[in-house]
Amino acid sequence: DMTSFSGSVFVEWLNVTTGFELPVTYGAVHNALLREGHVVVMASAQYTGIEGSERALLPLHLKAVNPERYGSLHHPGDSFSYDIFTQVAGALRDRGENGLLAGAEVTHVFAMGQSQSASRLVTYYNAVQPLYRAYDGFLIQSRGAGSSSLAQEPLAAIPTPETVLLRTDSNAVAINIQSESDVLGRSGVPSRQDDN
Numbered sequence: 026d027m028t029s030f031s032g033s034v035f036v037e038w039l040n041v042t043t044g045f046e047l048p049v050t051y052g053a054v055h056n057a058l059l060r061e062g063h064v065v066v067m068a069s070a071q072y073t074g075i076e077g078s079e080r081a082l083l084p085l086h087l088k089a090v091n092p093e094r095y096g097s098l099h100h101p102g103d104s105f106s107y108d109i110f111t112q113v114a115g116a117l118r119d120r121g122e123n124g125l126l127a128g129a130e131v132t133h134v135f136a137m138g139q140s141q142s143a144s145r146l147v148t149y150y151n152a153v154q155p156l157y158r159a160y161d162g163f164l165i166q167s168r169g170a171g172s173s174s175l176a177q178e179p180l181a182a183i184p185t186p187e188t189v190l191l192r193t194d195s196n197a198v199a200i201n202i203q204s205e206s207d208v209l210g211r212s213g214v215p216s217r218q219d220d221n
Contacts, residue, residue: 031062032132034117036160038110038142039067039074044081045090046074049139050166064126068113070106070145104176106145107153110136114159137164147172148185150199151192162198165191167207170216188215 035058039046048067051058058065069075069087075098077086087095114134116125138146143165150163152175175183191199207213 026062027126027129029062030064030129032130033061034064034066034126034131034134035164036066036068036110036113036117036134036136038070038136038138038145040138040140040142041071041073041078042141043083044073044078045083045085046087049142050137050164053139053166054137064117064129066113066117066125068110070109070113072100072103072106075100102177102179103173104180107149107175110149111153111157111159133161134159135162135164136160137166139166140168141173143168144171145173147189147191148175150195150197151189154195154197155192158196160197162200164200164202166202167204167211168201168213168216169207169211170213190216190218193221 037048037051040049041047046067046069051065051067055065073081073086075087075095077084077089088098114136116123117134118131119125120128120130122128136146136149146163146165147168150165151172154160154163170188172185172189174185191201203213203217208217
């Protein structure tokens, strides 16, 4: 209901660990977001969510679920996921006729993701956000100590260090939520850093 739109948009980097897309963060916070009049967008940024995976628990990737709508899509690989995620923010801020929100006044765009998606958001926050400033804030939930590679096959791999901290000179706010099982079970202890 755009008559109660708050001006804030939350974009979830959909999690593809199962071989298909899951809105894990949305599942945890959707009541609060929608009650406040925020728009929530699910971003299909990664290859597996569109094209599928041989290791998927079920064949529920977009092309399998709705071939008529998504069959013509071609995802070039996860190296392009950061650009896709940036373009989503741009389309949401576009107030023209091509904008996703039909000219609505968007005041803030926030990124959110959990687990594997959180790992990709850490890389995005540190490497891409300073260049394009596409998002105003990040909700990073349940990440490990490292972050996802900046590029993967079929391109030349650009790995990240085993332990990655969030940069402290960003224009965007980041909230990094770690449960006890994330800190201990996902080896998140080395990536702990002070609030600032």
